[in-house]
Amino acid sequence: MKRIGIDAIALAVPEGYVELADLAHARSVSPGKFVDGLGVERMAVARAHEDPVALGANAARRLFAMSGADTSRIGLCVVGTETAVDHSKPIAAYLHGLLALPTACRVFEAKHACFGGTAGLLNAVDWIASGSARGRQALVVCTDVARYAIGSAGEPTQGAGAVALLVSENPRLVELEVGVTGSYARDVHDFWRPLHSKEAVVDGHYSVQCYLDALTGAYEAWRHACGTDYSEPIARRCYHVPYGKMAKKAHRHVMALEGKGEAEADASYVEEVGTSLRLPAQIGNVYTGSLYLALASLLEAEASRIEGKRVALFSYGSGCTAEFFAGRVASGAGAFSRALRLAEPLEGRRRYTIPEYEAIRRADADADRRPIESANFGAGTVAFLGVEGERRVY
Template identity: 35%
Template sequence: MTIGIEKLTVYAGRLRLDIPDLVAARDALDAAYVQTQLMCEQRSVYPPFEDAVTLAVNAAKAILTPEDLESIALLIVGTESAVDCGKPVSTWVHRLCGLKANCRNFEVKHACYGTTGALKMASAWLATQNDPTKKALIINSDLSRKFLNTPYEPTGGGCAVAMLVSQTPEILEFDLNRVGYWTSEISDTFRPTSKTEIFNGQISLYSYLDALDGAYQHYEKTIGSVDYDAAFKKHIYHAPFPGMPLQAHRNQLSGLGLSKKAAIANFEQKVSDSLVFAKRIGMAYGGSTFLNLLSLLNTAEDLQAGDEISIFAYGSGCQGEFYSGTIGENAIAQVRSLNLENTLAARHLLTVEDYENLELLREQSIDAQTWQREHPLIDKVYAAAYDGQELLVLESVQDYQRSYQWS
C-alpha cells in the first residue's frame, strides 16, 4: 500500500506588502539584516473579512473535485488562529466545501507542528482502510497577529495550505516508519490570548536546532545510519522566517567538514528553491514545510519523480519531526499547473499606511461580539482585490455568530 499527498495547494490571500517599503518606513529595521538574514521580500496581508475559516476554505476549494468530495471521510484542520475556543474551524470547512455527512472532522493545535501531526494521523488512518478510494483532507490555516513596530514585523503574514491525502500519492509518498521525532516542553513562541503572539527569539532558535538534532538522531536510530548529503536530493526545513533553513542546514552539515563557503553552496543547491514562496508570503506556521514543498516542485530544475527528499517540521512548545519522502510521478506537472507565481504576483500591493490600518482594524475584529464589514478602507481593498473573485469572506458577526458569503 502506498500512502501520501495526492494534491497540494496554497491560498495566500489577495493583498501584499513589499518588505523594502516597510523597512524604509521603520528606522529600527536594518535593511541588510532583513534582506540577508531574515530573507524577507514580501508578505501577505489580510483584511478583517479574512480569517482562519476563509483561508482554509479558499485553499481547499481550489483542489477538490466532486469525486474527491465523495471520497473524503476525514477532515483535520491545524491552526493556532482559531476563531472560536469550542467550535472547530473544520466544521465551517466541512459545510462550505460541501463534504458528505459521513466524515470525521476536528481541529488540532501544536503551534507550527500541528498539521504535520495531522498528516501523519491521517496517513495512519488510511493504512487501516480496506477501501482504497477513501481520502483525507488536511489543511493548515494561520495568519499572524499585529506585529507593528516590532523586530519581527517583516516576518508576519500567513496562508492556508490544503492537501488531499490518499493511497494515490501523486505529489509525495512516504513510509510511516521512516521517521524520527523529539519533544521538550519550552515556552519559546506562544499565543497566550487570541490577539497576542509572543516571540522569544534566541530561545526559539536554539530549541529549533535542538529539536532538529534530536529528531534526526532518532531517525537514524530508527532506520540506520544515513549519509545526509548523499541520501537526499533536496531538503525542506520549517521556515519561521526564510533565513532559518540556512542555519538549520549548516547545522546538519557541521559534521561533514565543509567550509562556510561550501556549506552555503550546498544550501543554494539543495534548499534555496524551497524558499521562493516563503520569501513572498511570510510566516506559513504549520503549513511551512508544505508551502516549501510547493516552492521546491515549482522552482527546482534538477528534481524529478522518484527523488528522495528530507523534511523537518518544528512547532514551538516544542515538537520536531524529521522524515523522508519520494517525489510522485505527477508532482511537478501538477504543482506548476497551479500558476502559483502568477497568483502571488496578482496580489494587490498595499501602501505601508494602508497595511498598518488594516492590521489595527483586524485586531479590533478579533473576539468581537458584533462586527460588520463596513469601513472605507475595508470597502476599498474589497473592491480592489476581492469583488467578483468568488472567494469566501466574512460578512458579519452577530452575537458571536459568524456569517460568511462568496465575494
C-alpha cells in the same frame, strides 16, 4: 505495502502584502537586515474578511478544483492552525460546511504551534495505512495569520496564508516513507500566543536555539528510525521557514550533524534548499503551512527534475515539538505540479503602504466582533462577513 502520501497541494494567500524594504524604511532599519539578514522580500497581510477559515476554505476549494479530486471521497478533514477563531468550534467544522464534505467524515482541529499541519498530515497517513480509510482520502488544511506587535523584532517575520493537502494512496506528488519519522518534544517558552492576545509573544533568539535543538533531536531520531535506509541520498530538503535565513541555519546545522563544515553546507544549500524558499520569501511565515509552502515552492520550481528523488522534510512547532521525515517525488509529479498552477494565487496581489498595513492591523483588533458587512469579494471566494448572534458568517 501501500504507497501513501501527498496527492495534491493548493495555496490561498491574502490579496495584499507589504514589501519588507518599505517596512524597514518605516522602522528606520536598513532594508538589508530584513531582505538579506532574514531572507524575506514580502509579507502577506490578511484583512478582516481574510480570516483563517476563509483562507483555509479558499485553499481547499482550489485544491479540489485544480486536482480534479472529489469531495465525496473525503473521510478525514483535519485543520492545523494556531489562529483559532473559537475555543470550541474548530475551523474544520466550518470547512466541512463550506466544502459540503460527506457527513460520514472525521473532522477536527489540531494545535501545536506550527506543527499542527504536520500533526494532521501524519495522522492522515497513519489513518490510511491502518486501513481505517477504506479507500477514502484525507483533506489536511494548514491555515494561519502570523501576527507580532507592530515595531517588534518579530514584525518582519509575519505572513498569512493557507496550504491545503490531499492525502491519499498512490499519491501524484510525494510518496511519504510511512512509519519512518523522528520525533522530538520539550516544554519550552520560546513562542506562544496568550488567550488574551492576538499577537504572539516570542523570545526570538531563544526560539532560534529551540528550533535548532529540536532539529538535532528529530534528525537523530529519524536516522535511528531509518536504519539501513538512512544512507540513501537526499536530493532536496524542506525546512519549516519562519523566515528564509532560518532554513539556512537549519541546513548548516544538519550538515554539521553529518560532520560537514559551513563552506560545504553553503555549497549544497543553493541546490538542496534554494528553490523551496522562493514562495516563502514572497509570503512570509504562514505558521502551520510553512513547511508545505516550502514543498509547494520546490515542486513549482523543479518537480520534473526531481521525480523519483528523495526529499527530506523538517517540521517545527514552538513550545515545542518537531518531526523529521522523508518522501519520494512521484513519477509524473512535474506535469501534475504544472497543472496545479501552485503559484497562481500570488499573481496580481496589491502592495500595501505602511499606513494601509497599520490601519489593517488596527481594524484587526475588533474583527471578531464586527457586525455583518455585505461586500463583493469576487465570485467563488469565501470571506468572513462578520458576526450575527455570536455566530461567524461566511
